[in-house]
Amino acid sequence: MINFTNLEYLKEGTIRQKEAYKVLNELNIIEDLEPYSPVLSGTIPINIDLPDSDLDVICYVSELNIFYQLLIHLYGEQPGFNIKSVIINDIESIVASFAYQDFPIEIFGQNIPTTRQNAYKHMIAEYMILKEKGDEFREQIIYLKSQGYKTEPAFARLLELDGDPYLSILQLHDKQFDI
CATH class of the missing domain: 1.10.40 (Ribonucleotide Reductase Protein R1; domain 1)
Structure with a gap:
């Protein structure tokens, strides 16, 4: 099975996966969010994406307010930036979205380890x-x-x-x- 917690698999994947890898690195998302165990989830990693599919980065966040401010600091200037605190399945969550190149990007944080998130x-x-x-x-x-x-x-x-x-x-x- 692919180790989805390490983005290296994207470098050998489809054209879209290679583009996703490049974008995530250009934005420094995985490195900047490393303390939050970021994982790319969704359709792109498993090659069922459409041309408008987004990059879904999930994170394990214990201090939601700090994470909220960090996302504003890191990505607040990106086109279409939006951030909100929401309750999903009774769990407080942070959701930030923005666009970069040809990708809509969503960063999602919950106080649940990433490999246990839905x-x-x-x-x-x-x-x-x-x-x-x-x-x-x-x-x-x-x-x-x-x-x-x-x-x-x-x-x-x-x-x-x-x-x-x-x-x-x-x-x-x-x-x-x-x-």
Whole structure:
């Protein structure tokens, strides 16, 4: 399995993954946010992205106010910069977004280790499914996404999962890793 906590895999990936690696390095995101265990999650790492897919960087943050101010300091001058504090699944979270070159970027912080955050768990479950199901399944996911489906609902539709697609994908992750 790919070590998604180390961005080196992007250097050998698709054109879009190589571009993502370059952008993350130009902005110094991984180094600047290193104390927060940043991980690129979402569709680009697992090669089911669309041309307008964003770079989702998740972080493990215990001091949300300090992180909030740091993001303003580091990226506040970037085009379209926006930052907010929100509650997601009863967990206080910081979400900053901005644009850089051809990428929308979102930086997300919660007081949960990055590899235990839902975004990471979704990505890992989807990666394992893609590995098992192959390229035709990957193309079907990309097609559904191009038709307006979000990632988890696209997986749920093709896998014929009932109920909340986000919860269903988390359950697949937890079952895979016996959590």
